[in-house]
Amino acid sequence: MLKRLQEIIKSRQAEGYIDVVVLVLCAVMVLALAIRILPVFVAKQQLDTFATELVREAEVTGRVGSETDRRSAVLREKTGLDPNISWSMSGRIQLNEEVTVTLTLRRDIGLFGGFGSFPVTLQAQATGKSEVYWK
Structure with missing residues (x-):
């Protein structure tokens, strides 16, 4: 019996199991990191669309004011994003x-909540020309 136990200890068949466990652990960590980072890319895409739609509203109405505020409220509800919005000008915008x-939004990237987490500032910018002639 002691001789059989010594043979089992000397054999290296268990090394493969350890390699598989380490490989599975690494794959799970990469998957967890992807699950935490992918929503940031989605938020950046939504922020770009948010900026484009806001500037389009300003182009069509010819002003930055109540119309763009209403549009931003609709977009905030639709996307779930709450960015800081800054305009290059306000009020009426003359033709051409x-x-x-410019929209800015902060998101946290990290695996375990507060541990290993760091903030990322997302920024989207869109430019357009007014399509309204004000007399």
């Missing part, structure tokens, strides 16, 4: 004048 909107 450029207007720029």
Whole structure:
């Protein structure tokens, strides 16, 4: 019996199991990291669309004001994002004048909540020209 136990200890058949466990652990960590980072890419895409739609509203209405505020409220509800919005100008925008909107949003990337987490600032910018002639 003691001789059989010594043979089992000397054999290296268990090394494969350890390699598989380490490989599975690494794969799970990569998957967890992807699950935490992918929503940030989705938020960036939504932020770009948010900026484009806001500047389009300013182009069509020819002003930055109540119309763009209403549109931003609709977009916030629709996307679930609450970015800081800054305009290059406010009020009426004359025909062919450029207007720029800049949106900023902070998101945290990390695996375990507060541990190993760091903030990332997402920024989207869109520029357009007014299509309204104000007399």
